[in-house]
Amino acid sequence: MPHFLQRVKLKNYKSIAVCDVQLGPLTFLVGPNGSGKSNFLDALHFVRDALVGSLDNALNERGGLNEVRRRSSGHPTHFGIRLEFQLASGRVGYYAFNVGARPAGGYEVQREECALSGLGQGPYFHVEAGQVVKCSESAFPAITADRLALVSGSGLSAFRPVFDALVAMGFYNLNPKVIRELQKPQDGRLLKSAGDNIASVVGHLMRAAPQNKVLIEEYLNRVVPSVHGVERMPVGPMESLSFRQDTAGSTHPWRFLAMNMSDGTLRALGILIALFQGTDSQGPTLVGIEEPEIALHPAAAGALREALHHATEHTQVLVTSHSPELLDDVLIPTDALIAVVADSGVSKLAPIDSAAREMLRQRLYTAGELLRLDQLEPDADVLNELGNRQFELFGVAKV
Numbered sequence: 476m477p478h479f480l481q482r483v484k485l486k487n488y489k490s491i492a493v494c495d496v497q498l499g500p501l502t503f504l505v506g507p508n509g510s511g512k513s514n515f516l517d518a519l520h521f522v523r524d525a526l527v528g529s530l531d532n533a534l535n536e537r538g539g540l541n542e543v544r545r546r547s548s549g550h551p552t553h554f555g556i557r558l559e560f561q562l563a564s565g566r567v568g569y570y571a572f573n574v575g576a577r578p579a580g581g582y583e584v585q586r587e588e589c590a591l592s593g594l595g596q597g598p599y600f601h602v603e604a605g606q607v608v609k610c611s612e613s614a615f616p617a618i619t620a621d622r623l624a625l626v627s628g629s630g631l632s633a634f635r636p637v638f639d640a641l642v643a644m645g646f647y648n649l650n651p652k653v654i655r656e657l658q659k660p661q662d663g664r665l666l667k668s669a670g671d672n673i674a675s676v677v678g679h680l681m682r683a684a685p686q687n688k689v690l691i692e693e694y695l696n697r698v699v700p701s702v703h704g705v706e707r708m709p710v711g712p713m714e715s716l717s718f719r720q721d722t723a724g725s726t727h728p729w730r731f732l733a734m735n736m737s738d739g740t741l742r743a744l745g746i747l748i749a750l751f752q753g754t755d756s757q758g759p760t761l762v763g764i765e766e767p768e769i770a771l772h773p774a775a776a777g778a779l780r781e782a783l784h785h786a787t788e789h790t791q792v793l794v795t796s797h798s799p800e801l802l803d804d805v806l807i808p809t810d811a812l813i814a815v816v817a818d819s820g821v822s823k824l825a826p827i828d829s830a831a832r833e834m835l836r837q838r839l840y841t842a843g844e845l846l847r848l849d850q851l852e853p854d855a856d857v858l859n860e861l862g863n864r865q866f867e868l869f870g871v872a873k874v
């Protein structure tokens with residue numbers, strides 16, 4: 476299966492002034508704290524939020540337009556996002572928009588484009604400030620400037636697959652506290668961001684994809700060897716997770732509720748479910764995970780890394796990390812690494828520089844060792860080139 480997002484361009488999104496990166500089936504965004512890794516992931520999450528809910532909601536959840544667009548002395552008035560993708564059908568395309576402040580207050584979608592198989596060759600639309608400028612379809616549903624037109628456009632069969640694929644991206648920042656609490660039974664088809672519906676997801680996997688649940692349990696057991704299984708457990712009108720765990724002096728594993736499990740175990744389970752929740756008929760097109768290594772023993776990193784690779788058979792995986800342990804593997808392809816640094820408050824993202832690539836290619840070091848040595852830097856030539864080139868969010872890619 477082709478991986479979904481092929482290339483991401485951002486303009487003035489939070490700390491990112493410009494970025495233009497290619498993504499593979501598995502990508503590690505690596506860099507120090509505060510460099511902009513989460514901001515990159517959040518830009519993708521923003522697209523999903525704005526399509527599932529509304530643009531207004533997506534902005535408000537992040538504190539409004541002023542928090543989302545980059546703050547700098549130059550006062551950029553708008554931010555933009557361009558995603559180039561390949562659908563499961565093999566069809567390629569792009570979706571791009573920018574959002575800016577209106578002089579009279581508030582904001583608007585200044586321009587929005589979606590095109591499949593290249594502009595003019597497949598379905599496309601081009602919208603400016605609430606008006607359809609060009610469109611391949613005979614009639615486009617009603618749109619307004621304060622909403623993304625793709626939401627209305629998803630009513631047309633031509634654009635529906637793009638909408639569906641973008642809203643099927645999942646973003647995870649798993650919170651053991653949320654996983655530990657009793658949860659309301661709810662829709663368990665897609666794991667929520669912090670793990671809010673994890674018990675329902677385990678119940679759903681049990682029924683819909685028991686083989687995935689077995690896989691999740693096998694990996695969990697390698698990360699936390701004392702844990703042998705996990706089930707959904709009704710608790711009155713609520714539900715929780717029940718873990719089968721070895722206990723000293725007992726020949727049979729005991730059962731423990733999520734409230735008694737460690738942060739590391741709960742986070743690891745959340746990550747594994749995020750990775751392996753998909754079935755052939757449905758599942759995330761992309762799984763973005765914030766710092767999967769948190770609260771895990773360094774020795775668990777190998778199993779975790781294997782799980783990340785394994786999951787790419789069914790979905791695209793994008794993780795942020797500053798863990799040398801997670802990257803301690805000579806088999807991580809150099810193309811899978813995007814280095815992120817903050818330069819006077821402005822994030823720079825690019826493939827790692829050629830010196831680091833060469834060291835990895837010769838297997839003199841692992842990426843983890845280079846990270847420990849502070850040698851994973853974005854390629855200066857790539858950044859210079861990006862700075863010199865006209866930066867276009869719209870139109871068919873020329874490169």
Ligand SMILES: Nc1ncnc2c1ncn2[C@@H]1O[C@H](COP(=O)(O)OP(=O)(O)O)[C@@H](O)[C@H]1O
Binds near residue numbers: 510547
């Ligand atoms: N609208 C904005 N304009 C400029 N910088 C921003 C904006 N929003 C957040 N930042 C900066 O982004 C940085 C945090 O980036 P983040 O992606 O969370 O880092 P990390 O690499 O640790 O995940 C902070 O330094 C913060 O000041």
Ligand SMILES: [Mg+2]
Binds near residue numbers: 509513514795
């Ligand atoms: Mg972060």
